[in-house]
Amino acid sequence: MKYPKIPLAQTVVQLCKLKNIRHIVISPGSRNAPLTIGFTNDSFFNCYSIVDERCAAFFALGIAQRLHEPAVVICTSGSALLNYYPAISEAFYSDIPLVVLSADRPKHLIGIGDGQTINQKNVYENHILYSANLKLDLKVENGFATKEELPIFKSIENKLERFLGLQQDIQSFNETELNKAFNTAWFKNGPVHINVPFDEPLYETVNELTIQPKSNDISFTRPTIDQTELKNCINDWDVSTKKMILVGVLPPNQIEQQWLDKLADDDSVIVFTETTSNLHHAKFFPSIDKIIAPLENANFKALQPDILITLGGLVVSKKIKAFLRQYQPKHHWHIDVKKANDTFFCLDKHIVAQPNDFFSAFLPKIKPVIKSNYFDTWMTVKRHRSKKHLEYIKHIGFSDFTVFSLVLKSLPNKTILQLGNSSTVRYAQLFNLNPSVEVYCNRGTSGIDGSTSTAVGCAAVSQKQTTFITGDLSFFYDSNALWNTYIPNSFRIILINNQGGGIFRILPGHKNTENFDYFFETKHDLTAKQLCEMYHIDYTTANNEIELRENLKTFYKKSNTPRLLEIFTPRTENDSILLDYFKYVR
Known part of the structure; x- marks a missing residue:
């Protein structure tokens, strides 16, 4: 087996193993090469390569959300780790254990104009449970320490003795910080950030481990009720x-x-x-x-x-x-x-x-x-509302409301439903769901930015079929979520395309003006057809209730590729149908 030569990289990888953290999402880069080498050469880990860092972090979030255990996401230095921030904030507010490993340059190369360099220390400080800023290993060439941090000694023996002591202190510090970070992710259920500095050369390997870090485990005691x-x-x-x-x-x-x-x-x-x-x-x-x-x-x-x-x-x-x-x-x-x-x-x-x-x-x-x-009293109200609900559906035209009524009833037993945010999760609130269906949604920050990536990460580690229901803006915003090879053939996407941000038509405000259409609703004529062709996803459309009912009959059946059903609904009618619904059920 090949191991990274750098002791710090060995320490990080081995402690992940000792903490039983198996799922590692890697965004390709150079500065994080020692970690990539360490994780991908060890069969203990399940490694995923996701190029887009924002998608990678939400993909890892989906894994952790589904498995209820930490997932790791790794990137190179510079702006790469800033792209993780949306997923980190979601993990923070949703109590999801996400571990961020950001590679960094040595301290003496920061702030001097070197490429791919930003101030990475504590960069997520407002939305993180723990930040560990690790120390760079001391470097030895030809048996002698070469770092300028070392003091000058009169004898070689004193210099080497001092070097060994400093490196031991650094190793102890790094192990302590890593243990704190991993334990926090496991037992406090939230995101942690570990910043890992590496000096070149980055790609050297060895055949044997030179470091054997120790896992400082903590015992978890369930809170006692006062x-x-x-x-x-x-x-x-x-x-x-x-x-x-x-x-x-x-x-x-x-x-x-x-x-x-x-x-x-x-x-x-x-x-x-x-x-x-x-x-x-x-x-x-x-x-x-x-x-x-x-x-x-x-x-x-x-x-x-x-x-x-x-x-x-x-x-x-x-x-x-x-x-x-x-x-x-x-x-x-x-x-x-x-x-x-x-x-x-x-x-x-x-x-x-x-x-x-x-x-x-x-x-x-x-x-x-x-x-x-x-x-x-309220059960009487519930029965009345349910009766009026069913009556309303019978006499309305094809719309977002109709689509959710049909789609939610079509979900197979004992499957997973991932919901997009904005109008998607709000429409889903109006319908009773199959009790055997497990439901997930990024409600920590309620953003649309990573819903698809989260659903794909969830599907990648689940034995159950996953269906993702999303709106058009959310889907196109996060379309790089499909740029990977980990989407199972059982994965299903239901894309409700109402040609814009339909939720803005529901909210108070002036509608049907050029300013509203362009800056709020963001009217468009995009479809998912070309994306599905590019990513080898089976593509089907529905433009009315008859086509939708017919497509749903076979949509969830076993297939050789993932499937996407794009449903086109009337942009200017959905809002009035929904608002009239609340008047009708009264």
Whole structure:
């Protein structure tokens, strides 16, 4: 086996191995060559080559998001690592363990006008859990230290002894920093940055390891729920007749079914779930906006909870945010091991625990349900809205709304759904999903910039079929996501092309003007046909409901290439159909 000659590169690679970090996404470059040599020559690692750094980082994010374990992304020095920033900020706000390894030049070559050089130290400081800035190995030629950092000694023996001591100190420092960074990614679930300086020559290899770093593992203890705080929660809960649980982004299978059932059987509790929550129960309330958007003020007052419990990541629904900010609960508790966002400006408890751990400690101790009509009232509203929803679909023309209704029902059992941002995830909120489908979406920063790359990374490491639903601007923005060889043949893309940024037509503002079309909606006539030809993806189109229904019959079946279905919808009609929907279901 070939190893990089540089001790620092050996240290990084071997510690990744000791930490059981297997997935390595490499953006080609020269300064990162020692790392590339180390990772690609070791069969322990699964290595991927992604040229576009922004796509590479989101690809790695998709891997980490799917596997719930750290994925590494590696780049050369200079502006390359700045292209990782969108994915790093998404990982930061979505609690995804992403490890960035950026190669750097030696300190004496920074700030003197050398090529591909920027100030890389702590470059992500506002959106990173840990930054490790490693030290350059001391260099030896012909058995003697040549670095100017070494002091001048009277004898060769003293000089060599001093050199060996300094190098040992550097090695110890680097191992300590690497251990801290890797442990942070594993146990705090977030991005870390490791800046790794290398001096030339960069491509030399050796047949044996010269460094054997040590893994400084830490034991992870699940947070212990404060018993006084738990007792206070139970006391407040037992005297409240209106409790609301709101679930944001949550990975699948996070809460045991027995606790979901207990919550569902409580007449004083309503559970609002978003599409991204991956929680399902017949008595829960998905499609929040379908219920919230048409309400009058009197209804809002009746919906106002005494206690609000939130869990999971960020919430998509702007309607529920506006409602809870105006009609604040007496108590708002957020359950999370890391952080609690005061989204509704009334947070009074951050319960540091896994949601399942909290419910297992809390629910067995509460009193029998007190009499309440909170659930029954809102279940009546839910049934009414669902009935009107089905009626509305029957009499509208072909549109984004129709497409989502048909596409979401077509998803095969036990598959993965990746959603693009903007209007895509918001439309998905209005429909009930197959409970066996796992849902993912980049809701940390809610950007459109890396949705396709994330979906491809997820698909590359998943045994299940992955379907990605996206809008046209998001898809074309991130089209380099298809520039790799790791897209499985089972991967499916559903591209809803309404010839612009359709969400801007839904938002308040002047429409159908040249200024709006050009600067906001960004009207275009692009299609994905040529991209699919270039990247060897099977391409199909649908322009109406009949064509869409026919294509969906075979779209998910086994194939020799990935498939993309581009659905063209009427640009100037989608917004009125959606806005009229909320009036109709009222």
